[in-house]
Amino acid sequence: AQKITQTQPGMFVQEKEAVTLDCTYDTSDQSYGLFWYKQPSSGEMIFLIYQGSYDEQNATEGRYSLNFQKARKSANLVISASQLGDSAMYFCAMNPVHSQGAQKLVFGQGTRLTINP
Amino acid sequence: GAGVSQSPSNKVTEKGKDVELRCDPISGHTALYWYRQSLGQGLEFLIYFQGNSAPDKSGLPSDRFSAERTGGSVSTLTIQRTQQEDSAVYLCASSLVGQGNQPQHFGDGTRLSIL
Numbered sequence: 001a002q003k004i005t006q007t008q009p010g011m012f013v014q015e016k017e018a019v020t021l022d023c024t025y026d027t028s029d030q031s032y033g034l035f036w037y038k039q040p041s042s043g044e045m046i047f048l049i050y051q052g053s054y055d056e057q058n059a060t061e062g063r064y065s066l067n068f069q070k071a072r073k074s075a076n077l078v079i080s081a082s083q084l085g086d087s088a089m090y091f092c093a094m095n096p097v098h099s100q101g102a103q104k105l106v107f108g109q110g111t112r113l114t115i116n117p
Numbered sequence: 118g119a120g121v122s123q124s125p126s127n128k129v130t131e132k133g134k135d136v137e138l139r140c141d142p143i144s145g146h147t148a149l150y151w152y153r154q155s156l157g158q159g160l161e162f163l164i165y166f167q168g169n170s171a172p173d174k175s176g177l178p179s180d181r182f183s184a185e186r187t188g189g190s191v192s193t194l195t196i197q198r199t200q201q202e203d204s205a206v207y208l209c210a211s212s213l214v215g216q217g218n219q220p221q222h223f224g225d226g227t228r229l230s231i232l
Contacts, residue, residue: 033218045208045223052218091160103148103212104162104173105221 002027004092004108012114013082020067021077021111023092029053032096034075035105036066039089048090051075079113087115119143121224123209129230132201138194138227142211149192150212150221151184155205163207166192196229204231 003026013019025034036048051059051066059066067076075094079086089112093105122141130136142149151163162176166186177183181199186192196203206228210221 035220037223042225043206043228044225045210047220047222050218050220093160103165103167104150104176105152105160105210106162107160109159 002029002032002094002096002106004094004106006092006108006111008111009109010112010114012116015084015115015117016081018078018080019082019086019113021079021090021092021113023075023077023108025073025075025092025094027073027094027096029096032094034066034068035093035095036064036075036077037091037093038086039091039110041088045091049077082115084115084117087113089113121209121211121222123207123224123227125227126225127228127230129232130199131232133198135195135197136199136229138196138207138209138229140192140194140209140211140224142190142192142209143222145213146211146222147189147214148212148219148221149186150210151192151194152208152210153205154208154226158205160208163194199229199231201231204229 149166212219
């Protein structure tokens with residue numbers, strides 16, 4: 001069974017600072033994908049970034065980067081130069097990459113990020 | 118449409134009634150997923166469709182829950198004899214294909230309230 005743990009229920013950061021949101025995972029799969037989603041107060045789930053377990057380089061998407069440490073089973077999200085619009089819930093999720101079987105995403109409990117002006 | 122569309126956005130109904138929730142995925146996406154988000158349980162997987170078939174329906178909480186997908190497109194999630202514990206936001210997502218390296222794109226959800 002897969003499990004995602006996000007240990008920070010809430011974080012408060014000053015605007016323009018960088019922030020790291022923690023995510024650790026547990027899986028017996030050899031091949032898997034790790035995802036981060038943002039959920040603003042309006043409710044929609046917005047895909048941010050993806051990291052494959054066999055990717056050698058950390059994924060980056062604009063101000064978002066994923067600090068992937070496979071041996072530690074961690075996939076932390078780093079947001080550089082935070083903005084007021086970054087205030088939201090952030091979810092880490094994973095699923096197996098193999099083509100057969102379940103494709104469900106397993107989510108962590110989320111971290112509520114608040115950016116202060 | 119450009120994104121995943123869900124309807125209704127809000128649904129309030131009495132305990133014991135049946136409800137139908139609709140999801141229209143991104144055009145061309147063959148994989149479709151239903152999730153439930155509630156305060157106590159977080160985000161839970163319900164069912165996954167590849168085309169019109171459902172290889173994984175392991176997350177459906179009881180036999181009161183069913184889902185179908187027709188024409189490889191629109192999906193309907195039906196809850197019969199609703200209970201108060203069914204109150205939650207029901208999220209639909211789609212992906213290009215049903216592979217683990219494909220991001221799932223979510224709709225805005227249906228907020229279901231059972232009185």
